[in-house]
Amino acid sequence: MANIMIRENPAGGLVFYLPKRDLEADIQSIEFDGPDKWGGELKLENGGSYYIDPIPRPARLPISVRARRLGAAED
Amino acid sequence: MAALTREETEALIAEVLEVYPEKAHKDRKKHLMVNDKTLESSKKCITSNRKSLPGVMTMRGCAYAGSKGVVWGPIKDMVSISHGPIGCGQYARAGRRNYYVGTTGVDAFCEINFTSDFQEKDIVFGGDKKLARLIQEVEQLFPLNKGISVQSECPIGLIGDDIEAVSKKAAAEIGKPVVPVRCEGFRGVSQSLGHHIANDSVRDWILSNRDGRPFEKTPYDVAILGDYNIGGDAWASRILLEEMGLRVVAQWSGDGTLPEMENTPNVKLNLLHCYRSMNYISRHMEEKYGIPWREYNFFGPTKIKESLRGIASFFDDRIKEGAERVIEKYTPMMEAVIAKYRPRLEGKKVMLYVGGLRPRHVVGAYEDLGMEVIGTGYEFAHNDDYDRTIKDMGEATLIYDDVTGYEFEKFVDAMKPDLIGSGIKEKYVFHKLGVPFRQLHSWDYSGPYHGVDGFAIFARDMDMTLNNPCWKKMTPPWLKKTEQPEEAEKAAA
Numbered sequence: 288m289a290n291i292m293i294r295e296n297p298a299g300g301l302v303f304y305l306p307k308r309d310l311e312a313d314i315q316s317i318e319f320d321g322p323d324k325w326g327g328e329l330k331l332e333n334g335g336s337y338y339i340d341p342i343p344r345p346a347r348l349p350i351s352v353r354a355r356r357l358g359a360a361e362d
Numbered sequence: 363m364a365a366l367t368r369e370e371t372e373a374l375i376a377e378v379l380e381v382y383p384e385k386a387h388k389d390r391k392k393h394l395m396v397n398d399k400t401l402e403s404s405k406k407c408i409t410s411n412r413k414s415l416p417g418v419m420t421m422r423g424c425a426y427a428g429s430k431g432v433v434w435g436p437i438k439d440m441v442s443i444s445h446g447p448i449g450c451g452q453y454a455r456a457g458r459r460n461y462y463v464g465t466t467g468v469d470a471f472c473e474i475n476f477t478s479d480f481q482e483k484d485i486v487f488g489g490d491k492k493l494a495r496l497i498q499e500v501e502q503l504f505p506l507n508k509g510i511s512v513q514s515e516c517p518i519g520l521i522g523d524d525i526e527a528v529s530k531k532a533a534a535e536i537g538k539p540v541v542p543v544r545c546e547g548f549r550g551v552s553q554s555l556g557h558h559i560a561n562d563s564v565r566d567w568i569l570s571n572r573d574g575r576p577f578e579k580t581p582y583d584v585a586i587l588g589d590y591n592i593g594g595d596a597w598a599s600r601i602l603l604e605e606m607g608l609r610v611v612a613q614w615s616g617d618g619t620l621p622e623m624e625n626t627p628n629v630k631l632n633l634l635h636c637y638r639s640m641n642y643i644s645r646h647m648e649e650k651y652g653i654p655w656r657e658y659n660f661f662g663p664t665k666i667k668e669s670l671r672g673i674a675s676f677f678d679d680r681i682k683e684g685a686e687r688v689i690e691k692y693t694p695m696m697e698a699v700i701a702k703y704r705p706r707l708e709g710k711k712v713m714l715y716v717g718g719l720r721p722r723h724v725v726g727a728y729e730d731l732g733m734e735v736i737g738t739g740y741e742f743a744h745n746d747d748y749d750r751t752i753k754d755m756g757e758a759t760l761i762y763d764d765v766t767g768y769e770f771e772k773f774v775d776a777m778k779p780d781l782i783g784s785g786i787k788e789k790y791v792f793h794k795l796g797v798p799f800r801q802l803h804s805w806d807y808s809g810p811y812h813g814v815d816g817f818a819i820f821a822r823d824m825d826m827t828l829n830n831p832c833w834k835k836m837t838p839p840w841l842k843k844t845e846q847p848e849e850a851e852k853a854a855a
Contacts, residue, residue, distance in 0.1 A: 294649075311746050311749075349648050
């Protein structure tokens with residue numbers, strides 16, 4: 288489990304940031320994107336994927352959440 | 363004139379790496395790359411933020427340097443205690459030339475070395491009591507300080523002193539913030555982790571101190587983050603921002619004060635100069651207070667214009683007009699600088715090896731002067747820095763991470779730059795090799811280099827160094843005859 292931050296980029300997409308590794312990557316897809324259920328598996332542009340427990344869609348980004356690594360993107 | 367081609371650069375890297383034993387070869391290979399502008403991410407081509415190889419000369423610092431020297435040190439009204447043996451504080455004292463307004467020893471304390479001067483008995487019996495006594499003494503001698511930070515040196519972590527407890531107690535006693543910073547030098551691989559630790563301690567102990575207190579806001583409040591006012595840099599930047607109609611609430615941390623930092627959560631936009639050392643706190647403020655942040659670059663006319671317009675885009679038309687007005691006002695000044703120095707500097711090749719932001723930020727300024735950066739590298743960057751660098755650098759230029767003394771010399775030998783910009787540890791080596799050199803960490807005791815005023819000084823300094831007559835006198839008279847005529851010609855040119 289790692290603390291990650293999800294923020295919005297100027298284009299309106301989501302950006303994933305893992306402070307511990309200074310890893311910043313665009314999120315290509317998010318499993319749940321509804322108002323009540325938001326989160327699930329995050330697929331990153333660098334090929335990695337992380338899982339965050341679904342929560343109601345946050346009123347404001349960025350948000351820090353705990354995430355679990357599913358697929359290794361980095362070394 | 364042209365820089366090396368991709369193949370030549372690759373061959374050079376291979377040649378330089380040849381002397382290493384197999385393991386070192388494998389490791390160092392990952393830290394060198396040839397720039398490819400088409401790349402989106404540096405991840406696959408360059409490895410960074412890794413432990414330096416034992417046995418090579420690295421130019422890196424430690425976490426203490428990153429925290430005390432870079433982030434906490436320049437806050438002028440705080441006393442930063444170097445907690446531990448005396449050397450760290452003494453050799454980090456005032457070395458970065460973070461200018462400030464104030465009376466040293468009365469209401470400003472950057473240039474004074476406060477240290478607990480650890481002796482053997484402090485290591486054996488612990489230094490907590492000494493620290494508590496020291497804080498009282500500081501408070502008594504310098505009552506105008508606004509707060510105290512305790513910067514741990516290596517032994518503090520090793521012997522397990524509880525500086526947090528001492529700090530909490532002392533803070534209650536003196537009624538000011540006392541910030542324990544766990545920036546022991548052995549943490550992390552370079553000063554970079556020190557920046558992070560310092561940012562985290564600002565976040566935990568300073569940032570929310572004034573939450574809920576009244577503050578007179580304007581819609582044009584900004585904070586300058588990551589400008590350490592080296593040689594007056596932050597002032598040269600601040601002028602431009604204020605002239606376009608913004609109100610600079612805080613400077614982090616060059617010429618900055620504790621109240622400024624505590625008021626930063628009230629700003630509308632955080633302007634981030636040194637991404638590496640302050641992105642952490644910017645991200646935190648974005649999340650907690652909803653303050654957007656933007657990186658900017660005030661080196662050289664092209665980047666200044668770009669940055670001013672970019673900053674203005676966050677505000678209304680008044681600021682946008684302000685930005686245009688500022689650009690219009692200063693364009694003749696900047697053009698005059700270019701007209702004066704460009705003919706003297708045109709076509710010269712530069713190699714850089716600096717710290718957090720300069721290896722990419724100054725590229726624009728050199729290009730404005732008609733110079734070409736043929737190689738660049740960082741001491742302690744992470745991959746996100748290299749992502750940004752790839753875009754700013756020319757095609758097929760050499761990029762080196764945590765370059766070793768040997769590699770750097772070899773690269774210079776092969777690529778023959780006309781100017782090198784790096785730190786004090788490299789300066790005299792290259793002087794002796796007869797290569798013009800500017801110390802780009804503290805602007806070689808000159809500056810400022812940011813902003814419009816800074817650009818004029820930057821151009822003058824580069825000209826002064828490059829066209830200095832002393833470089834023609836590098837060959838002693840008794841060797842001149844044996845020299846090849848070609849080289850003699852070059853030296854005379």
